[in-house]
Amino acid sequence: MVTETELYNALKTVKIIDNRKWNGNRMTKRDGATTGIHRKNLAYRNGPCESGVFGMTANPQSSWKPRPSKLTNDYPEVYDVIERYMKERLPDFVFESVTVNHNLRCRKHKDSRNSTLSLITSVGEFTGGELNIQHPETGVKKTFDTHGKWVIYDGSKFEHWNNPIKGDKYSLVFYSRWSSLGKDQKKRILEKLTGGSEKFRLLEPGYLSTILD
Secondary structure, three states: OOOHHHHHHHHOOOOOOEHHHOOOOOEEEEOOEEEEEOOOOOEOOOOOOEEEEEEEEOOHHHOOOOEEOHHHHHOHHHHHHHHHHHHOOOOOOOOOEEEEEEOOOEOOEOOOOOOOEEEEEEEEEEEEOOEEEEOOOOOOEEEEOOEOOEEEEEOOOOEEEEOOEEEEEEEEEEEOOOOOOOHHHHHHHHHHHOOOOOOEOOOOHHHHHHHHO
């Protein structure tokens, strides 16, 4: 089984571009290839803004058809480690893309391109960086520690942001753009997340009812 340390060491070999150096809109290209998602509007001013995508992406150059991202092509061995790390723990979760953020502190936002559920975890040598999620109806905020733990949430409906980070943090967000999970798959994932392991953290019942609808 891939350990947190092995994943962290693999991620440290990846050169993730600072999004503020990119030009253009949300999808940006370099040398004719998509490098990731343009996230400079999500980061705090003067804060780190390194973010990239493994797995599948779509952009004008591919006629908006899914294709492997540049990071996937440049670092296939790292993507293999990421994929195994996740699948060894939650094999029922279907994903096509993984956003990797390096020391990126996001402001409050919703995800515009994800298909309902996102699964997030983080690794590294850091403190802070907790994930805040706000219920869209009640306005109640919950805070989750994702350091070596997992949280499943609906990033398209729930505004979310994270706390200040001290140290070196990589967060990984697994999601789909073109596929969606069936209700049975969701239930199996939730059962796994609540199966007694302290490594997993789950949203409150009020949040889950929205996810399972």
